[in-house]
Amino acid sequence: MELNKLYNQNCLPGLKEIEEDSIDLIITSPVYKDSDGYNPDFLMDVLQECYRVSKTNSLFFLNFGHLAEDKARPFKVLEMAMKAGYRLNDTITWVKNHYRPIQGNKRLNNLSEFIFLLHKASMPDIDRLAVGVPYKDKSNVKRFAGGRDLKCRGNVWEIPYETINDKEDKLHNDRFPITLPELCIKLSGIKDGAIVLDPFAGSATTLLAAKNLNKSYIGFEIHEANWETAQKRLNK
Numbered sequence: 448m449e450l451n452k453l454y455n456q457n458c459l460p461g462l463k464e465i466e467e468d469s470i471d472l473i474i475t476s477p478v479y480k481d482s483d484g485y486n487p488d489f490l491m492d493v494l495q496e497c498y499r500v501s502k503t504n505s506l507f508f509l510n511f512g513h514l515a516e517d518k519a520r521p522f523k524v525l526e527m528a529m530k531a532g533y534r535l536n537d538t539i540t541w542v543k544n545h546y547r548p549i550q551g552n553k554r555l556n557n558l559s560e561f562i563f564l565l566h567k568a569s570m571p572d573i574d575r576l577a578v579g580v581p582y583k584d585k586s587n588v589k590r591f592a593g594g595r596d597l598k599c600r601g602n603v604w605e606i607p608y609e610t611i612n613d614k615e616d617k618l619h620n621d622r623f624p625i626t627l628p629e630l631c632i633k634l635s636g637i638k639d640g641a642i643v644l645d646p647f648a649g650s651a652t653t654l655l656a657a658k659n660l661n662k663s664y665i666g667f668e669i670h671e672a673n674w675e676t677a678q679k680r681l682n683k
Contacts, residue, residue: 450642450663453654453681455674458646458667459489462496465665470500471641472662474628474653476510479520490524493646494531498567500644506573507533507565508631510541510623513557521561533565537602541627544607562604562627574636575599604630622649628656637662651677 448464477493478485501507509528511521529535539562546556579597582588588596606626632643639661645653648666650673657664658681668674 448665450665451658453648453651453666453668453674453677455669455671456667457669459493459496461667462493462500462646465496465500465644467499468502469642470497470644470665471502471505471637472632472635473497473501473505473507473644473646474510474631474656475508475645475647476512476623476649477524477647479512479514479524485520487523487527491527491531494528494533497644497646498532501567503568504571505567506571506631506635507567508628509563509565510560510627511563512560515554515557521563525561525563528563528565533567534570535563536566536570537564538562539564539602539604541623542603542605544605560623562631572636573634575634577633577636578630600630606630623652625652625656625659628653629660632656632660632662648677649673651680655680 448461448466454461475497477490497507507528509524511524514520525535541560541562543558543560546558549556576595576597576599578600580600581596582592582598585596587598588594592598604627606624608624637643640663642663642665643653643657644664645651645666648654648668651666651668654664654666654677666677668677
């Protein structure tokens with residue numbers, strides 16, 4: 448399968464064309480709403496193929512949003528990924544800067560999503576300081592960091608969306624900011640030219656992050672309108 452290409456097709460047959468044990472890193476956000484076509488049987492097949500193509504001791508960042516009518520769904524999908532063979536290293540909470548206000552008094556406003564940090568076989572070393580943040584108390588710089596003003600970001604990531612002033616600028620209904628996959632790629636510590644896969648590429652945010660960070664990529668997006676938008680972004 449050709450590198451640095453976004454395929455306009457169903458990801459399942461596409462994944463079957465990828466060589467076993469060949470992908471260095473997977474970052475993806477599957478469909479999670481029933482109205483968008485969430486299908487647990489299909490997703491289970493995709494996760495099994497992801498596991499097959501992943502290199503041994505590689506990482507898989509699985510982003511999954513909240514669903515009002517099924518708050519347990521992210522954890523059901525996590526269980527599916529583990530059934531496929533992956534192991535859970537951590538659950539990163541992505542804190543967003545906006546939300547759609549909920550009317551009524553039955554639920555809380557949703558300000559976050561999950562990013563499940565999974566691995567195949569043994570957990571590889573990660574580059575925590577590649578996504579590090581400065582110390583708030585600078586007296587800790589000398590005590591804990593040897594003079595380097597950088598510490599582990601931890602498993603709560605505050606990543607704001609870019610402000611959208613025009614409806615035409617909204618690339619995808621359930622997009623994530625490019626900072627999210629950039630942090631995942633940097634944290635993974637993979638080398639330049641390593642292959643990043645996104646089976647649910649949407650508007651190609653993961654692929655664009657890989658391109659910006661000198662990584663190779665493969666992506667799949669079945670919806671033609673999303674694929675066309677993604678092609679424009681990648682070809683800029």
